[in-house]
Amino acid sequence: MKLYGYWRSSASYRVRIALALKELEYEYCPVHLLKSGGEQKSSEYVRLNPAKLVPTLELTDPNTGDRLVLNQSLAIIEYLDARFPSHRLIPEDPARAAVVRTLALDMAADLQPIANLRVLQYLTGELGQPDETKVTWITHWVEQAFTAFEARLQHTAGSFCVGDTVSLADVCLIPQVYNAKRFNVDLSAYPRLLTVTEALEALPAFIAAKPENQIDANS
Amino acid sequence: MKLYGYWRSSASYRVRIALALKELEYEYCPVHLLKSGGEQKSSEYVRLNPAKLVPTLELTDPNTGDRLVLNQSLAIIEYLDARFPSHRLIPEDPARAAVVRTLALDMAADLQPIANLRVLQYLTGELGQPDETKVTWITHWVEQAFTAFEARLQHTAGSFCVGDTVSLADVCLIPQVYNAKRFNVDLSAYPRLLTVTEALEALPAFIAAKPENQIDANS
Structure with missing residues (x-):
């Protein structure tokens, strides 16, 4: 298995957490999102992912023997959960799965794509916004998303986002907390979210997946 | 079943298509996203969805009898596909499911959340951008997403996005094509996407789900 990713990319971070929770071995292939105008835009990488985004997972399907390139x-993560079901990240019960996926999408669809690098670059580049707009922008969308997430946790949380089992919701939360802290967003209004975060950050899989612990950290 | 949505909301449109494909009856409850500062922000609606976004599906789980409120x-749609498996929208084979989900997320995560109403309102409101920025912004992100989607279709498409079966990828594509056309984005660079769109738009479920065919259309 080969994971093409970038240390600070939230989407790469999610997949690293999932792989670590499932104790799957992989080769980490850094794709630098800033160097040489962004290595994710190179013709070599675009063959792996025409969306010019990380991550990409390349692997051989254990059941069919097919070589797969997944974006x-x-x-x-849904694929990994179906094929490598040790430590299930999405519950089998459809209603419980919906709760997990809703929290996951709050982070992975309604926050991360709005607040990621290419959007920030477009705001300060093409739209000519000053550099401070990045912080205003991120703070606004983090507040929107975390307020909803905190309200949901009231009904769903145990030790982790949904009960006492680590799920896809936790996998998607932690990279967004990391990002929010990086931009110094005040998180004191989200006590449940912070309690869950503290519990998750102590787990070996989450430590192994941290941006700072990757071979391309600070590059 | 009750679907809380808005005729022009892409996310509501997706769920309407899925419900129509599965021939499930439901009551449509309009939530006007613009009137009175946005009905999705009312205390009544926030009880159904703390993220203040549409859609919400309220239903009784046919297996457990539990009353569910899903966001x-x-x-x-994943829930509906598991509980009402007639016309499966996500293939059972994990590798094929990954292909379908990738295309779906290209639209539902990497395009729609960046180009939706609340982001446009923030750009022209808080950031003080002129009204024309809306079109520039949407055009840019549609081009990014549709270019990748067109490249993927080369490997995946049959009559529809993935082979000859209507899937979650198609359900997520059509609302974004609708939006792109609304903002007059030139789509001539995406011939495969347009061919698939034409095939989908002829299907009764897609016609029934169209914004113009909802009770709150043009409101």
Whole structure:
């Protein structure tokens, strides 16, 4: 298995957490999102992912023997969860799965794509916004998303986002907390979210997947 | 079943298509996203969805008898696909499911959340951008997403996005094509996407789900 990713990319971070929770071995292939105008735009990488985004997971399907090249972090994690069901990240019960996926999408669809690098670059580049707009922008969307997430946790949380089992919701939360802290967003209004975060950050899989612990950290 | 949605909301549109494909009856409850500052922000609606976004599906689980309130269109459709498996929208084979989910997320995560109403309102409101920025912004993100989608279709498409069966990928594509046309984005660079769109738009479920065919159309 080869994971093409970038240390600070939230979507790469999610897949690293999932792989670590499932104790799957992989080769990590850094794709630098800033160097040489962004390595994700190179013709070599675009063959792996025409969306010019990380991550990509390349692997041999254990059942069919087919060589697969998978994009989109949530699609990758759903695949891993079906094929490598040790430590299930999505519950089998459809109603409980919906709760987990809703929290996951709050982070992975309604926050991360709005607040990611290419959007920030477009705001300060093409739209000519000053550099401070990045922080205003991220703070606004984090507040929107975390307020909803905190309200949902009231009904769903145990030790982790949904009960006492680590799920896809936790996998999607932690990279967004990391990002929010990076931009110094005040998180004191989200006590449940912070309690869950603290519990998750102590787990070995979440430590192994941290941006700072990757070979391309600070590059 | 009650679907809370808005005629022009892409996420509501997705769930309407899925419900129509599965021939499930439901009551449509309009939530006007613009009137009175946005009905999705009312205390009544926030009880159904703290994220203040549409859609919400309220239903009784046919297996457990539990009353469920589900948010996030993709989580809702995954639930429906598990509980009402007639016309499966996500293939059972994990590798094929990953292909379908990747295309779905290209639209539902990497395009729609960036180009939706609340982001446009923030750009022209808080950031003080002129009204024309809306079109520039939408055009840019549609081009990014549709270019990748067109490249993927080369490997995946039959009559529809993935082979000859209507899937979650098609359910997520059509609302974004509708939006792109609304903002007059030139789609001539995406011939495969347009061919698939034409085939889908002829299907009764897609016609029934169209914004113009809802009770709150043009309101």
